[in-house]
Amino acid sequence: MNVVKFPGNxxxxxVYGYLDSYLSNELLVETTHDVLRHLDSCTECRxxxxxxxxxxxxxxxxxxxETLPIGLETRISAxxxxxTGTNIRRAWFFTPWILAAACLMLTVAGSSMIHRQKAMAASQILALGLGDHIxxxxxxxxxxxxxxxxxxxDEDNMGAKYALLVPAALKQLSQFQLVEGHRCHVGGRTYPHVILRQGDMLISLSLVERKGGEAFPQGLWNGAxxxxxxxxxxxxxxxxxVAGxxxxKHFVFVSSAxxxxxNFDLARRMVPATTEILRPIEASLRKPVTMVLAWLASGSFQPEAVSHR
Amino acid sequence: MLGPKTNVADFEAVALPHLNDIFRTASGLLCNRTEAEDLSQDVYMHAWKSFHRFEPGTNCRAWLFKILFHRLHHHRRKWFQLKLTKEADLLEDTLQWEPPVKEQLSDEEILGALDKLPEDYRAVVLLADVEEFSYKEVAATLDIPMGTVMSRLSRARRLLREQLRDTAQSYGIGKIVGGDAS
Structure with missing residues (x-):
């Protein structure tokens, strides 16, 4: 190997030849010590x-x-x-609607690159909720x-731990009536899903567990x-x-037409109650079944009849 | 080896969590999100077809990356002439003092430098420095000797730094890094 144009001694x-390996922690202990000693005294190598x-x-x-294209996971599942011709209970895939969800636009003021990146990241998460609603x-x-x-x-539907969202939604969004509370599977993910209606207007309160690393963009910015x-x-x-x-451990969405x-106002009204209900679930500190049974025993739940659309 | 599995949900549970990594690397390699999306879908379809050969508990992520590069080379052969990098032509094995890189590196500058790397070099730098695979895993994924991984990685890093060089300082303008020539 030739050595050219070198300052220092x-x-x-x-040491210069070891720097990449040093950064990758691939050197022997003795060599690492040699590098460290040299770095202490050499500005150029530092x-x-x-x-x-x-x-x-x-x-x-x-x-x-780099963020995933919206709906890619769903398209792969579809x-x-x-x-395979496989179908699982309440699993609906690859309808034209999911393609529509891919066009989700986030309400963001400003057009800086950082805002656009954050908007794109937030859009992909919001598309999860809107896709389930659609x-x-x-x-x-x-x-x-x-x-x-x-x-x-019932565990085949929302399950006891998430069922408390139904009375919470009916209380906070009192102009709406219950249509359904279940768990559905879309794009390989499971959504506890409450559907409410007012006349012909359907709204969804849906949740999905966050996978590792998934998060809305950090910090206050124009989109939040x-x-x-x-x-x-x-x-x-x-x-x-859609608002979310x-x-x-969860993303929470309110979606509607x-x-x-x-729609944002409805989501805003659901923030405190939903957070409160999910906190013990996420911390696994309480027994939601007991809470639901106690609530059922109170007899305060009187669902109104809903006609079939 | 276990018997054939037919449950898509099992496959999704182990494979889909790595979709982000697969797409990101495909995008870095192809420099095109649409092509990367097609390639990622193709990877998952092929992974599903050979899922019966996947042993639970082994490294699913490494397995998917191997399929990614296999499919990438398949498409390269199909659509284009496979570009072989003549590594010796790119850089001499000369240890040379490099001018400093810029004080502030913008995202565009870094992506531009990455895009200019030959694809073989881009692959090793994405796998080793971004996805943090070991040399051994990179060698297995790309089906090349470990020595080749190390030399490509060294050259790729050096090419990146060359692209991101502080041009002003390299021409002796601004801060001067001292030292005697040896």
């Missing part, structure tokens, strides 16, 4: 090391910022099921009459509104609006 030549670190950090930052609620996957709470709390300590995001897609926020502001 012969020790620089030796600068060279800092440059290598800067390029690696920058590379990771920009590549890891293709897998097309190939596929399940708008797809008419609910019974002709609303279920009673025991049915909703802080409600009760939660950043609430909103988006729209032609005829549909994140708890420790209402205008964006009205």
């Amino acid at each position: 012969q020790q620089c030549v030796k 600068q060279a090391l800092a440059d290598r670190q800067k390029v690696r950090d920058g590379l990771r930052r920009v590549v890891l910022a 293709k897998l099921r097309e190939q 596929i399940c609620a708008m797809g008419g996957h609910y019974p002709p009459t609303p279920p009673d709470m025991a049915t909703v709390a 509104t802080k409600i009760d300590g939660q950043n609430v995001f909103q988006g729209h897609q032609e005829n549909y609006s 926020f994140a708890t420790a 209402l205008d964006e502001q009205t």
